[in-house]
Amino acid sequence: MGKMERFSFVALVAGIIFFLFADFVSWALPMFVLKDIPKKSVIDLAKEAKAKNTTAWSDFQKIARAYPEQFKKYYGEVNEESFAKALSVGHRWYIAEGCWNCHSQMVRPVSNETLRFGIPGVSNTVSYPSEYNNELQAPVLWGTKRIGQDLIREAAVHNLGWQVAHLYNPRNTSPGSVMPGYPWYFEKDEKGNIVPNERGIGLLAYIMWLGSWEVKPPKDFRIEVANK
């Protein structure tokens, strides 16, 4: 027993060997299992959104149309590069404001979550590994606490006007909400209207991008296309 109670034995066996064994089981193996899923960079995500013409891409164009001055000033033209920039800016401030403390980004296969989040019949899927394999999920934003709703199926649930009003003051759209308002994501244009600034546009683009890869055209639309 004497040997077990020495510094070197404890440091080696408990400190290193047990630790490495546990990490082998709890993250080296999962990482190995998931290693074949390609990792996407922000620009890949932007290109994908444009190529597939997802709701995120059309929402980004809507932002540019709704706030042309601010968009031109901060992001220039509507293209993949400016979309990638908006996603990075939005992601950065989403983390910096601690949005992830109250909004999770993971739909579990239990507790009716697939019915609650997203649009039933349009985007109601459980979270799966490959949708997290991108630069904007390193580290992942699953979160551990919900005070507000989950956001990983947020795309196409609310439109741009709702998102802007909600971000400025959540009580505008959701009476009873305890979320703080974020007026510093807005500025005044020449006419005195309150419009999103650089960070605001980024955050709106980012939030409306979340889950856009899951949004499918509504069923009747698909039937129409099939009939053609």
Place this chain on the structure above:
Amino acid sequence: MSNTQELKNLVNYGLVKAHVAMGLVFFIIVALMGFLYSLQLDGIYPFPGIEFLSPGRVRMIHTAGAAYGFLVNMFTGLLYWAVPRFTGYRVLSDALGWFMFWALQAAVLITVVAILFLGMADNVEWGETPWWIDPIIVFWLLLHLIQFGAPLYKASQRGPLYVSGWYISAMLVWTPLVVFMGNLIPRFWSVGSGAGAVQSTFIHDLVGLYVTPVAWGLMYYFVPVIMKKPMWSHGLSLLGFWGLAFFYPMNGVHHFLWSPIPMFAQYSAVFATVAVEFAVTSVLINFMMTLRGSAEQLKYNVPLRYMYTGAIFYWITCFQCAFHVTLTFQKIIHFTDWVTGHAHLIMFGTFGLWVLGMAEYIWPRLFGKETMYSKGLSEGAYWLLGIGVFAMFVDLTAGGLVQGFDWIGLNPWIDSVNFSKPFWIFRSVAGIMMITGLLMYAVNFYKTATAGKSLSAELKSQSV
């Protein structure tokens, strides 16, 4: 007299005082931050529309500050007291100790500035420090390893180490690995669900492989010293340590059950977490049996009472954990306030009360006094802190169940927010109790440190 002199040469009193005092300051700051955040949920946030006092940012100071400002400071201070005393050797270097002290305060202050004013945070819970601080923290922890590793290594050349030595030796090796792995791997070498698995291990390992072993190591030192008798069973000490060392590192993934992490990792985490409960129970039995025959000391010895109250809260938390870690419980309680209640009972109710008890034991001794300045403040703080944190735990646990069932029931989301509001208001009230207790505790500390010589002489004559 010569014994006291010898111990004085062994322990650097200045480092103990500095770390414990800063730990207490940060404890009060992070408690205020948590209280401020809770006001947002009650709808009466005092600083709406001010960017750098946004509740989301304040909440990150609450968690990151609790980890690095409060716990690391407190534990390091207590280690500077305990390690030289039970090993019989000084720490590696006093100069290194002062360098580490200032480096730690600087790291915490930089983190606060970065999170509040620069919008730089990291989305790792408990690792909200901006990623460029993390290598510095790892380096700090390596210094911490050699600083306290030196006396432990020297002592184990002479013979077997005491139980505290095992826990602290293992912790010294684990912590730099944990911080490196948890903060840097998910950012640079892994992504997606694999990163999620690493992150979950970090969330748990900073608790399980830093806070828990250092706190148990200190408990194994302070409890027998205060009661002036050995631990009840050496066998149970061994069982508790090796059980913790083997099963605890595997617990992490239980933070992300039902997530896209492969199921085998989730099952292993559930199994290991239930196993940890047995190791914890063996430790608790050991401490309770040590108390047998000395229980009346709890009546007048406030530090000892802090420690045993914390130990009971610890057992409650771990017992609760063995159940709510199962996939069935997770369906209801995941993402709810239940988890918040659990986290507060363990971090404040157990580790908070433990370090406060230990600090209250050593504080008068550091200033050559026999007792704290005021028995009334001491007792008052104990009861406010203990009742406050337990009330908060019960409240949040109940609130969590309400939220969980409400979400399953597919009611409009705002219903769960409205149902939670009374629970959140009660939580703020419990928070006021806890903060009042902390302030009373701090006043007592300040008065003890600054009390004149006459006070200590008077106390000495009384206590004889």
